[in-house]
Amino acid sequence: MVNYQLKEDQIVTKIVELNARVVGLQFPDGLRVHATKLARKIEKETGATTIISGDACYGACDLSDRTMEGCVDILIHFGHTTLPLDYRVPVLFVEAYYTMEVMNSVKEALKILKDYKTIGLVTTTQHLNLLDDVAQLLEKNGKKVQMGPGKGTLRGQVLGCNFSSARELSVDAFLYLGSGNFHPLGLKLSTSKPVIIADPYMNEARTIDEFADRILRARFAKITRAMDAKKWGILVSSKEGQNRLEMARILKEKIEDHGHEAYLILLENIRPELLMAFRDIDVFLVTACPRIAIDDAQIYEKPLITPHEMEIVLGLRDWEDYQIDEIIYE
């Protein structure tokens, strides 16, 4: 099992300090395996009752403050950092840093970074505590390191929908510390700079180029299919952190101005079986989490496209100006 710093003692101290009697606990899927052990500790050491959110949780955009409102005195949310949203209950965010060795993958990355002098360093929440150590290692190897504060993110932090900490940096290349390909893909599309991944989970380093080429080819195919669409479904999330209703209404007008039909569809979670009922819709435009259209593309029968991709379909943007969709909280 992967180990995370769950800051259990600090949580217990906070609950006692606040004299909270009912404590909500919310974890992303990968951390929920720790839920009952932590709930037991809290109940034993504070006398409070815990309620564990059993729903899927994909980010800080997806807080269970609404479902827990009126039930809990405090919600403890693990694995993400706060967003500038109005939460309905007091929330304690616990970043849950991953405790695995990461430096081997960074040393491997240095080999790929050999021709670049100035490096932008970014990661996801799980590894934020390691950024200074990684920066030191890079500097010892002759690199200049930059880390930017983001809009709604911490220094060096990226979300799957927010690369603002990287975009303003003037660097030769980016080093992304973490797993998976979606964040480095977004980083590349958002900054147009070379992106190298130091992946401690795979204990390797790689570039994002091949993956980015594959995804862009797939996106081009979706956009081409969408060009035949006459009837559009615009998906709007009811999750506060993903809700872009105003933008969806503007997009609806643009689509209608081009002679097509467009309908706003409000959903809590977007799933293939829910969209299958809309048999007469030709294409779905996603204004919810930007990852859905790209990461989950294969599981949907009809094309799902992003707002920037919609502009390409309607001839309002050139393919050469392709951009990743982002939700920036000012």
Ligand code: SF4
């Ligand atoms: S909208 Fe998507 S990418 Fe952004 S924080 Fe939420 S789950 Fe992550």
